Amino acid sequence: MDLALLRTFVTVHRAGSFTRAAALLGLSQPAVTSQIRTLERQLGRPLFLRQARGVTPTTIGDELAHKAAPHLDALVEIAETGLDEDSSARTLHLAGPPEFTAERALPALTELTRENGQGFALRASFGNAEEALEGLAAGHHDLAITTARPRGALLTATPLCDEEHMLVAAPHWASSISTTRLRRKGAHALERLPVIEVHESLPFVTRYWASVFDSRPAASGTVIVPDLRAVLACATAGAGIAVLPRYLCVSALERGDVLPLLEPAVPPLRTYFLAVRTGTLAMPHIARAHERLLRTASGWS
Numbered sequence: 564m565d566l567a568l569l570r571t572f573v574t575v576h577r578a579g580s581f582t583r584a585a586a587l588l589g590l591s592q593p594a595v596t597s598q599i600r601t602l603e604r605q606l607g608r609p610l611f612l613r614q615a616r617g618v619t620p621t622t623i624g625d626e627l628a629h630k631a632a633p634h635l636d637a638l639v640e641i642a643e644t645g646l647d648e649d650s651s652a653r654t655l656h657l658a659g660p661p662e663f664t665a666e667r668a669l670p671a672l673t674e675l676t677r678e679n680g681q682g683f684a685l686r687a688s689f690g691n692a693e694e695a696l697e698g699l700a701a702g703h704h705d706l707a708i709t710t711a712r713p714r715g716a717l718l719t720a721t722p723l724c725d726e727e728h729m730l731v732a733a734p735h736w737a738s739s740i741s742t743t744r745l746r747r748k749g750a751h752a753l754e755r756l757p758v759i760e761v762h763e764s765l766p767f768v769t770r771y772w773a774s775v776f777d778s779r780p781a782a783s784g785t786v787i788v789p790d791l792r793a794v795l796a797c798a799t800a801g802a803g804i805a806v807l808p809r810y811l812c813v814s815a816l817e818r819g820d821v822l823p824l825l826e827p828a829v830p831p832l833r834t835y836f837l838a839v840r841t842g843t844l845a846m847p848h849i850a851r852a853h854e855r856l857l858r859t860a861s862g863w864s
Contacts, residue, residue: 565601565602566635566638567598568598568599568601568602568605569602569631569635570588570635571584571588571590571595571598571599571602572598572599572602572610572624572627572628572631573628573631573632573635573842574587574588575595575599575611575618576611576620576624576625576628576632576716577628577632577715577716577717577840577841577842578700578717579617579618579619579715579716579717580616580617580618581595581596581599581617581618583617583700583701583717586701586702587701587702587840599611606623606627608621608623609621609623609624610623610624610627611624632841632842635842636842636845637845639842639845639846653683653684653848654683654684654685654686655672655675655683655684655685655686655705655706655848655849655852656686656687656688656703656704656705656706657669657672657685657686657687657688657704657705657706657707657708657852658687658688658689658690658694658695658698658699658703658704658706658707658708659687659689659690659695659707659708659709660689660690660691660692660695660708660709660710661689661790662790662791662792662808662811663708663726663808663835664687664689664708666810666811667810667860667863668687668708668856669685669687671855671856671859671860672685672852672855672856673685674855675851675852675855683848683852688703688704692709692710692711693711695707695708695709695838696709696711696713696718696838699713699718699838699839699840700713700717700718700840702840705839705840705843705846705848705849705852706837706838706839706849706852706853706856707837707838707839708723708835708836708837708838708856709835709836709838710833710834710835710836711836712836713836713838716841717840717841718838718839718840718841719838719839719840719841719844720836720837720838720839721836721837721838721853721857722834722835722836722837723834723835723836723837723856723857723860724834724835724860724863725832725833725834725835726808726809726810726832726833726834726835727808727809727810727830727831727832728767728770728771728806728807728808728809728830728831728832728833729806729807729808729809729812729823729830730771730775730804730805730806730823730824730825731798731804731805731806731807731812731815731816731821731822731823731824732756732798732803732804732805732821732822732824733798733799733800733801733820733821733822734819734821734822735801736756736801736803736804736824737821737822737823737824740752740753740756740824745824745825749776749778750772750776750778750780750781753780753782753804753824754781754782755782756782756803756804757782757785757786757802757803757804758780758782758783758784758785758786758803758804758805759784759785759786759787759788759794759797759798759802759803759804759805760784760786760787760794760805760806761787761788761789761790761791761794762784762787762789763783763784763787765780765783765784767805767806767807768780768805768806770806770831770833771806771831774827774831775825775827775831785802785803786802786803791807791808791811792811794807795807795811795812795815795821798821799815799820799821804824808833809830810863810864837853837856837857839853
C-alpha cells in the first residue's frame with residue numbers, strides 16, 4: 564500500500580475535510596479526492612461518507628486510521644529527527660492571546676531560539692481563541708495557546724495552566740468601597756462605578772460577576788480598550804474598576820498602584836490549553852517548544 568496514499572488518508576481523517584487536508588498537504592483538492600478514491604478502490608471499501616460540509620469516516624476508515632496513524636507519525640519523527648541537526652533552519656509559528664503570549668509564553672520560548680546554537684526561529688501572532696484554532700487547523704501555526712478546547716480529531720489540546728481573575732481598582736476607588744459593604748450587598752455595591760474592559764460585551768466582568776456574585780453586571784463599560792495591559796494602565800490611572808488576571812497585576816499590586824476589591828474564597832479561574840495539529844509533535848522543534856511551555860507553566864502561579 565502506497566505510504567503517500569496513507570498519509571493523505573490520515574490527514575483527511577484528522578481534518579474531516581478534503582479541502583482542509585489539501586491545504587495541510589500542499590495539494591489541490593482534486594488530487595486529495597483522487598488519492599482517497601484510489602485507496603478506496605485498493606481496499607474495496609469506502610473510507611469516508613461525503614457530506615455537505617466535510618466527510619465522516621466509515622467504520623473501516625476509523626479502523627484503518629487507528630492502525631496506520633501511529634506508524635505514520637513514527638516515520639515522520641524518524642525523518643524529522645534526522646533533519647533536526649540543522650534545527651536553526653526551522654521556524655516555530657505560535658499563536659495566542661496578546662497579553663498571555665507576550666508576558667508568559669514568549670519569554671519561556673526565546674531561550675530555545677539560541678539554545679547551543681541549535682535554536683529555531685520564532686514567529687508569533689496574536690488573536691482570540693477562534694482565530695488561533697482556525698489558523699492552527701489551516702496549517703498557519705504550529706502551536707496555539709487558547710482558552711477553548713478544540714473539538715475533532717485534527718487538533719489535540721493539553722491543559723497548560725489556570726489563570727486567576729481579580730477585581731481591582733486604584734487606591735482612591737478601593738478606599739471608597741467597604742469590603743464589608745461589598746460582601747453584604749454584593750454586585751449592587753459596584754453598580755455606579757466606572758468599568759474598564761476589553762470589549763463592549765464585558766467578557767471579564769461578566770464572567771467574574773457570574774462566578775462571585777451569581778449575577779450579571781448592571782453597568783456598561785466606561786473605558787473599552789482591546790488589550791488587558793491597557794486595561795491595567797487605565798485602572799492604575801484611576802479610570803475605574805477592572806477584572807484582570809492576577810499574573811498581570813503582580814507588580815502593580817506590589818507597588819500599590821491597584822488594590823484588590825475582594826478576595827473570594829474560590830476565585831474565578833480560566834484554563835489555557837496548548838493545542839497542536841495531531842501528529843505534529845513528531846517534529847522535534849514543535850515537541851521541544853511544547854515541552855518547554857508545559858514545564859515552565861508548572862511553575863506559574
